[in-house]
Each structure stands twice: as C-alpha cells, then as structure tokens.
Amino acid sequence: MKTSIDPTTEIHPTAYVNPENVIIEKNVIIGPLSAVGINGLFTARDYIVTGKKHRKDLKGQLIIREKSDIGALNAIVLGSEENDQTIIDKNVLIGNCNSIGHDSFIGEETIVTVNTTILGHVVIGRKCRIGPGAIIRERIKVGDGAIISMGAVVTQDVEPGKRVTGNFAIDHDLFLTDLKEKISQEKS
Numbered sequence: 001m002k003t004s005i006d007p008t009t010e011i012h013p014t015a016y017v018n019p020e021n022v023i024i025e026k027n028v029i030i031g032p033l034s035a036v037g038i039n040g041l042f043t044a045r046d047y048i049v050t051g052k053k054h055r056k057d058l059k060g061q062l063i064i065r066e067k068s069d070i071g072a073l074n075a076i077v078l079g080s081e082e083n084d085q086t087i088i089d090k091n092v093l094i095g096n097c098n099s100i101g102h103d104s105f106i107g108e109e110t111i112v113t114v115n116t117t118i119l120g121h122v123v124i125g126r127k128c129r130i131g132p133g134a135i136i137r138e139r140i141k142v143g144d145g146a147i148i149s150m151g152a153v154v155t156q157d158v159e160p161g162k163r164v165t166g167n168f169a170i171d172h173d174l175f176l177t178d179l180k181e182k183i184s185q186e187k188s
Contacts (some may be wrong), residue, residue, distance in 0.1 A: 001061070003037070012072075023063045027148075031072040031096070035103050037062040040077050040120075058102060060084035065108075069097040079103050080120070089126075106125055116151065125160060147172075 005028040015030045018037030039058050060079020081083040081100045089108040103121035110128040117135045125144035136154040143160030152169040163172035
C-alpha cells in the first residue's frame with residue numbers, strides 16, 4: 001500500500017516518512033529528523049538463524065490521526081505483520097527523542113514528553129501523560145488518564161487514573177511513603 005499523506009500535514013524537510021504503509025491524516029505536524037514508519041530492529045532469533053544483523057522488514061501500517069504533533073528526532077515503527085497497525089490517535093503530542101515500537105496504540109490527547117521508550121504491542125489509553133525518560137515494556141496496557149512519572153520503568157499494566165513512579169514503577173503515593181521511611185531511617 002502506498003503512503004497517504006493529507007495535504008494539510010506539515011512535514012519538516014529533514015523528516016523521513018516511509019513511502020509504503022503510512023497513513024497521515026489532516027493537520028499533523030512531523031518535526032525535524034523524525035523517522036515515521038520505519039522497520040523494526042533485528043531480533044536475537046533472526047540473528048541466530050541468519051547470522052546477520054538486519055532490520056526486520058515489517059509489513060503492517062502506521063496511522064497518525066488528525067491534529068497530532070510529532071516533535072524532533074522521534075522513531076515510530078510500522079505494524080509488524082500485514083494486518084497489524086501502530087496507531088497514534090487524534091490530538092496526541094509527542095515531544096522530542098522518543099521511540100515508539102511496532103503494533104502500539106497511543107490514545108487520544110495523550111502527551112509523550114521526551115526521551116521515552118515505548119516498546120512493541122503497548123496500549124496507552126486516552127489523556128495519559130508519559131514523563132521524560134520513561135520506559136514502557138512490551139505488551140503493557142496503560143489505562144485512560146494514567147500518569148507515568150519521569151524516569152519510570154513500567155513492567156506491569158497501569159490502572160486508569162493511576163500515577164506510577166520509580167524503577168520498577170509502583171503507585172506514586174506508595175513510592176513517596178517508602179522514600180520518606182527510608183530517609184527517616186537514615187537520619188536516625
């Protein structure tokens with residue numbers, strides 16, 4: 001399938017958009033040096049079988065819905081197989097230097113700040129906030145309205161409306177309680 005880009009989309013001249021399997025709806029902005037619809041990395045299995053390091057040739061789609069803003073230096077991967085899709089929903093704001101893996105879904109009005117890694121098959125709900133430097137492991141679900149704090153490493157699903165913090169990410173209030181206890185123990 002040929003790439004389809006709405007004429008109202010603004011793509012920086014240094015950005016790369018895959019000529020195959022990308023659909024970009026109206027009023028989308030793609031910033032400098034972003035790579036949209038790229039192939040995935042090789043897997044350990046691929047390397048063992050072929051003995052070569054190569055990018056996996058993905059056959060799925062990438063869909064960026066209307067009024068989304070993709071900042072500079074982002075990498076967004078195509079869906080892995082023919083019927084698979086990576087979807088950036090409406091009004092999503094993606095800051096700079098982020099990586100979004102194959103077959104992921106980022107819900108409407110979500111903000112992904114900077115230096116965030118979202119691995120494959122991740123589902124992020126509506127109106128979520130992903131803090132700087134967060135890492136979300138593959139096959140994780142983040143519920144609507146959830147907040148992932150700066151530097152959090154998310155290895156478990158996040159309930160809607162919850163805020164998680166830390167490495168490994170836990171409920172934010174529990175994290176603060178544990179931190180206060182450790183500080184008071186060190187002082188005594």
